[in-house]
Amino acid sequence: MNQLKPLVLAVGIAMAGGSVHADEQQELLKLKNTTMNLIQILVDQGIMSQEKADELIQQAEAKAERQVQQAERDAATPKSKVVRVPYVPEFVKEDIRNDVREELRAQVVDDVMAQAKTERWGVPEALPEWISRIKVKGDLRLRAEGDEFASGNAPNLIDFQKYNEGDSQPFLNTTEDRQRLRERARIDIDAKITNTLKAGLRVSTGNFDDPVSTNQTLGNYSNRYTITLDRAYLKYDDYNLDGYKWLTLTGGRMANPFFSTDLVYDRDLGFEGLAAAYRHNLIGSDNLWEQDEQTHTLFATMGMFSLQEVELSSQDKWLLGGQVGIDWQTSNQSTLTLATSYYGYVNIDGRQNPVGTTEYDYTAPEYVQGGNTMFPLDQGAGFNSRLAGLAGYYKLLNATARWDYAGFAPTHVTLTGDYVENIGWDRDEIRHRTNGQVFTELGSLTNEIRNDTTGYQIQLAVGWPQLRKARDWQVFGAWKHLESDAVLDAFTDSDFHLGGTNAEGWVLGGSYGLADYTWLTGRWISADEIEGAPYGVDVIQLDLNAKF
Secondary structure (H helix, E strand, O other): OHHHHHHHHHHHHHHOHHHOOHHHHHHHHHHHHHHHHHHHHHHHOOOOOHHHHHHHHHHHHHHHHHHHHHHHHHHHOOOOOOOOOOOOOHHHHHHHHHHHHHHHHHHHHHHHHHHHHHHOOOOOOOOOHHHHHEEEEEEEEEEEEEEEEOOOOOOOOEOHHHHHOOOOOOEOOOOOOEEEEEEEEEEEEEEEOOOOEEEEEEEEEOOOOOOOOOOEEOOOOOOOOOEEEEEEEEEEEEEOOOOOEEEEEEEEEEOOOOOOOOOOOOOOOOEEEEEEEEEEEOOOOOOHHHOOOOOEEEEEEEEEEEEEOOOOOOOOEEEEEEEEEEEEEOOOOOEEEEEEEEEEEEOOOOOOEOOOOOOOHHHOOOOOOOOOOEEEOEOOOHHHOOOEEEOOOOEEEEEEEEEEEEEEOOEEEEEEEEEEEEOOOOHHHHHHHHOOOEEOOOOOEEOOOOOOOEEEEEEEEEEOOOOOOOOOEEEEEEEEEEOOOOOOHHHOOOOHHHOOOOEEEEEEEEEEEEEOOEEEEEEEEEEEEOOOOOOEEEEEEEEEEEEO
16 A cells, blocks of 8 residues: 555654654654554544554564664664664654645545445435435415305205204305405325335315315414315335236325216315226237337226214215226327216215114214205204204216317317216105105205206316416316205315205306416306205305416
8 A cells, every 4th residue: 555655654763763862752652653543543434454454563563673673783883884864854754744644635535425426415416315205296276265145045044064063053154245365285295115105195274174175264363274184195006017007006095086077076075995996008018019008098996985984883984986987099199088987875874863862873974065955863853953864875876078189289178078876866765764854955844855866067178288387278167067966965066056966057267377387267156056945156266376
């Protein structure tokens, strides 16, 4: 090791201390100790092994011994012309120290730079490895909303959510216009655990009593907002030998795994349970040129989702769903998606308590928006019943189609149609279970059980399918008809008719990109009741959206 020659020299000189001037002995001792310490530092830093250091010291001691012996021989020979100067001047020692410092510093710097390069210190994306497996994204929406009620609306329509909560005035606001500012904030965190397994979390504004809205209404006397855990799930993706993702398994609280519109499920609704999605490439993999083509795909989705776990009963409430469909893409990137779905709700129907008991109180729904047929759970109590339950069964057959025409790209023309029928509705069974009496919208009892079990929606959108840049735009319009018991009112769109069923009307709106990932959306929703007491409302919304 050429860089250690000064150290060897220093050790040799230090060990020849017996033949130097007495005034220099103390300095040489210091130099010896310094040299030994430097060698130990090299060992500690991993630059030199302990065995090599021991060998170096032994060599230095042997060389020093030879120099001492040679000096003694020279001293015994008077005619010798060789002059040995064991004394080392101070400037020579300082040069040795400087050389050692520089060479040691260079080696330490090289080692540190090598480690920094390996671990990516101080350079872009120079973060711990696990950071690269985490993705964070989110969005923020500021909304100005006006709810304008029709002048002929009936007052004192029953709000069955307030009714089941024991409110002494369980009535909907159907007459007083309302203006409010609202905000929605969401942050998504995706963590890649392996190449096939990922974890997802989302926190959002909202409250614990409303499953279909994450809006926070401003004006709570400057109090802080409630933050909720909106999603928490594990997702497993399996790929075949061609790299095609054919199977996805998801468990936890997740986004809607089904292809659907807000006719059946609100866009903000979370699903809690297990879901499996299967996709089959209809192109096939026999032709090498077509292995990567995924333009024609058959898909199927199944899921079971917990709605309410009942502690003292085996009658837990569930949602079971299944869907089959096809994605078909043309040569100009236009896409046709068709799907047929079945959604069956288990144990959500109400049951009347035996007189003087509360045995079936758990059958009352935990959340309703309004529109579904309800009946009193306490026999003979009428409006004074403590709780109201759902009168019927909900087994939904749903057909959804979407044609996304890309022939005018980047402008798309998208036509969506959705139809749903509650095939589980049975008026004779309902009469038997409710003793033939159900609530009207005004809270009175009636023997008339309507057969309003159909819903449909058609929507047209023109413009950019997703707004990402400044001056991107989209305009849209829709017509919706949703009868009282076509779907479960708790989970349908929370904006149309201010939530629930038994409503029909239209939606008009448009969006415009103000900057990258920032856009403005205006929406006018006008809806009226289909059957029963008059109730019409126009909802006007102006949203400023930002995504990051």
